[in-house]
Amino acid sequence: MSHGHVNPIDHPEVQMASRRGYMTGFILASVLMALATFLVSSHALPPFALLLAIMACAGFAVIAQVYFLLHIDISEHNIWNTVALVAFIPLFVITIGLTWWMFSQLYLRTMPMIPGMPGMH
């Protein structure tokens, strides 16, 4: 362990952290989660709209957490965070995208359509 001479507080990653950032991230993520829970448990919207609404909540929550809590962005002094982001986006697209595709194909064959969904007959 020969890196002990550096004070960890001086690291740029640590310097970037701020109480305000963490609080914002935490509150945003919590509010979005509470909102989604409320929408679902109170059946506030018709089923398909509900689906879209909680998806939007989830999307914003992801952005809030990735940006405010994980400090992942595309700034230059934070090269490894950018690398993480670059590695993460394709994985996200692949997993969510392929899941979406396989389940839409599955539903075509096995499920009654959700009321309110476009293309329903």
Place this chain on the structure above:
Amino acid sequence: MLVHVPGPWSPLLGRLALSEIPYKNLILAPLFVLIVLVGLALVGWITKRGLWGYLWREWFTTVDHKKLGIMYIFLGLVMLFRGFIDGLMIRTQQMLAVGPGDNGIKAMGAIHGYLTPFHFGQIYSAHGLIMILLAATPLLVGLMNIIVPLQIGARDMAFPYLNALGFWITAAGAALIMISLFVGDFSHNGWFGYAPIFEMSYSPGVGVDYWIWTLELIALGTTLGSINFLATVVKMRAPGMTWGRLPVFTWSAVSANIIALTSFPCLQVALALVGADRYLGTHFFTAGFGGNLMLYTNLFWLWGHPEVYFVILPAFGMLGEIIPTFSEKPLFGYVAMVLATFAIAGVSWIVWLHHFFTMGMGPYVSTEFSVATMLVGIPTGVKVFNWAFTMYRGRISYTAAMHWALGALFLLLIGGLTGMMLSIPAINYMVHNSVFVVAHFHMMLLCIVYAVFGAVIYWWPKVFGFRLNEAWGKIMFWLFSAGTALVFIPMFMLGFMGETRRLDWPFDPHWAGLFDVQEFGIAIYVLSVVSFVVLLFVSIRDRAKERVGADAWGTSRSLEWLTDSPVPFYNFAMVPEINARDEVAWRREHGFLDIRPDHYKAIHMPNNTPVALYIGATLFLLGFALTWRIWWLSGIALLATVALMIWRSAKGDPGYVISAEEIARLDREARQKMPVDGGDTVPVGGFAGGQIMAYSREVSDQDRSHRGPKSW
């Protein structure tokens, strides 16, 4: 909001009651007595020898990556044994139960064979979970833990305390699944879990809860470990260790840990949602109320397939170290090998649907995933050819380690080819959920086990300073291989004969003969376990004869063979300066393998800490309390965990410094203990074309101008 549990519940003990302890069971009760006796004997022995202090100081509180690695491997071997006993019980049940009619052992309440279906289900579920996550994974993580820092010339992992934390959390998971043997039941719906059978209405017991929390703990421990590995390789490489010079095993560790880091969270989420269903009454994976069962299967294999590559890639890396050493040639096609490793890792992300082709999502989706799955064969083929070309015209020595490595290649071939068959949807529809699939993945996982045994034999002298007995290593290899052939060739045949997996009662009398062959195979496996114990015993007894120097095999290539055997706790007395891809082979060729440092620098080391062990213990309590729904205990355990984390983070660890004189003394002593004496020459050697640096100077910048060429 909490789900109402069937059966009694009390605020103090939750669902726990004396009746949950199976003291009437004819297998478990004697086993329990046996374990208690052995445990007491062990405790008595340690106390009598006065070893508690030693164990506490040197092992339980350690943050040394080598010791943690040894503990990981020890844990892996113990769990491998437990999983093996499960396997033996499964085989015996099927052999006894096969055929029509009422052939059960009545004293045990069984209609067929000797196990009730419920008990049988628990055994195969525990077997699968243990073998993949508590045997293979800790064995591989342990080997990576020991070898990766040595191969890149680091003093330890980037985060030594996190490393200890990862180990103790994994150990907590192992403890949780072990305790399910004697307190309550384990899950009975397979290692991956079937929706909606794991829902409360179909599995009202605590088995599924044990399964959830065991998996969550292991997933947490492994994720923490993967962060650590990546940070270590990125940040802790010795001077001159460029990416192009990284040993292939380290490359495979990098790729495997990228997979682990990105995929284990999927498992945690999937199981958290199962937990929400069971504890909070949500309906993520039920058939009604807007839930979707296949979503669980999807989320699980989204992790599950990358996981199988997380375990095979380090095994490939081990083959990439063993084969060149015993062929006396550099690895053929280093760059192709590294690219193939990453290609496999990349493709492993887009194939997971092949585990549920039969879901019914139609031809387009199936085709995509079928083609993607077959693509894996290309980089895998590249690797196999690279190993083959490494051996081609090499000077091969058939050591025990090489036996295991070659055996792994054969299994890889069989497993890979059957995997290709399975990836064709038309074939998959025929054999899905048959024991053909079981045979396929056992070939793959045994390929890993072979590589691990090879690696243990190969790196043992580095860690302990003496070689294992070659003859017993080979005897064990042949016994193990005979067992493998006798168990799994009949299993492939049974798959084609239509035997579905997980049968507690194989009804077709035509299968009987093959079950007998398999049972015979298991008996031979038992012999190989015995020979493993003999191997350890004989080797430790004769350790003085097999004492080795730094370069234990005389033909080794990568950096870990530069430092002393056994590796001192600071790894390298001076951080080496890397000059070539196969640094040790390069130094040997140019005749300065024995160069020792001529000056030393003070070394900064981390302190031991018991906090990781405490956190492991509180997390174990948390898992246990959640399983039994003892809310007050869960609360306390969770609070204690968080408090410990915060306390430790706030306290930090200043570490301690070993002075240069002390290092000089330790290094001299280590050298005297080794049979091959290192010369006392200065750490600079010459070769046609210039001067090299053997050790980094670790001094001020103006000294750096004296450096010879870093690369050539």
